[in-house]
Amino acid sequence: MLRPYVGLHAGKKSLRMNRWFSAKMLWLTCAMGMALSTVAQAQQVLRRTEHLDSDHPEAWAMNYFTSVALFTGLGVPRARDPGSLELGLEVDWMPKLSKSMKRVGFNGLKEEDLNKAPVLIRPRLTIGLPWQFALSFSYLPSVTVFGVTPDLFAFALERPVYEGPFFTLGARAYGQIGNVKGAFTCPGEVAHFPPGSAHNPFGCERKSSDKATQRYGGLEVSASYRFARLPGVEPYLSFAGNFLDNEFHVHALTFGNKDRTRLVNETWTFSASAGVVYALTERMNLSLGVFYTPLWVTRPPETSSESNSLFNVRSMITYRFF
Numbered sequence: 001m002l003r004p005y006v007g008l009h010a011g012k013k014s015l016r017m018n019r020w021f022s023a024k025m026l027w028l029t030c031a032m033g034m035a036l037s038t039v040a041q042a043q044q045v046l047r048r049t050e051h052l053d054s055d056h057p058e059a060w061a062m063n064y065f066t067s068v069a070l071f072t073g074l075g076v077p078r079a080r081d082p083g084s085l086e087l088g089l090e091v092d093w094m095p096k097l098s099k100s101m102k103r104v105g106f107n108g109l110k111e112e113d114l115n116k117a118p119v120l121i122r123p124r125l126t127i128g129l130p131w132q133f134a135l136s137f138s139y140l141p142s143v144t145v146f147g148v149t150p151d152l153f154a155f156a157l158e159r160p161v162y163e164g165p166f167f168t169l170g171a172r173a174y175g176q177i178g179n180v181k182g183a184f185t186c187p188g189e190v191a192h193f194p195p196g197s198a199h200n201p202f203g204c205e206r207k208s209s210d211k212a213t214q215r216y217g218g219l220e221v222s223a224s225y226r227f228a229r230l231p232g233v234e235p236y237l238s239f240a241g242n243f244l245d246n247e248f249h250v251h252a253l254t255f256g257n258k259d260r261t262r263l264v265n266e267t268w269t270f271s272a273s274a275g276v277v278y279a280l281t282e283r284m285n286l287s288l289g290v291f292y293t294p295l296w297v298t299r300p301p302e303t304s305s306e307s308n309s310l311f312n313v314r315s316m317i318t319y320r321f322f
Contacts, residue, residue: 076160
């Protein structure tokens with residue numbers, strides 16, 4: 001008679017233990033759920049899209065760096081044999097922006113980290129097509145250099161319109177798609193300081209991973225003249241109209257909030273180039289030129305636009321295989 005009583009007593013005790021354990025697990029689950037909900041509410045996600053005028057400080061910055069990447073010609077299109085192949089390496093100087101010019105965030109209140117790459121280096125491949133056309137390509141792969149990661153594909157179709165003994169006139173259509181990633185809004189050296197401090201007034205909590213999308217299309221007309229007394233030297237002059245379609249995607253954590261702001265700007269620009277092409281050998285050329293595009297910006301508290309144009313030096317060396 002003792003064994004059934006002991007078994008019954010043990011069963012009741014086990015049942016009470018199971019109920020106690022289940023109640024504790026339920027309480028723990030509810031507590032974790034409330035904690036996660038509190039964290040989720042604390043880290044609000046700011047999602048908004050802003051369409052900017054072309055003279056807005058943030059739009060000016062996008063137009064400035066997209067203009068640096070314009071796939072213009074460093075010389076005048078010339079007649080090529082179908083199937084000919086030419087490889088080039090382009091090196092463009094990227095001017096360093098002053099402290100006031102970097103102040104573009106929040107409509108000109110916040111200084112952004114824009115002085116990253118001192119030069120733009122990209123390859124060019126040109127293939128000769130029938131009817132004197134030529135097709136050029138350039139691609140910058142997703143390799144991080146100078147703190148930025150590009151993924152840019154540029155292309156161009158060109159043709160000489162007139163070729164004489166000394167004077168040449170040509171036309172070139174070009175475009176680009178792709179983006180550049182980097183910590184533009186919250187660089188690591190700023191996020192290192194406490195949010196809200198003098199060195200981190202906008203509350204960056206960690207290094208951002210922003211993305212600038214650069215899309216454009218352009219049409220360029222160029223002319224050159226060869227002097228009989230200067231063999232191998234060919235000065236050129238070109239003018240172009242460009243349509244820029246820019247976006248900037250913020251990806252930052254500031255004061256506990258996830259900033260996912262999207263900035264959009266579309267604008268038309270004008271650009272001009274001048275330089276000289278020098279024949280190093282029968283197959284190798286060196287091009288040196290200057291590029292200019294007027295850009296306008298309104299920086300508060302000013303209410304009128306001022307000129308912050310892009311002026312840089314560009315160079316390219318090419319080798320024709322056949």
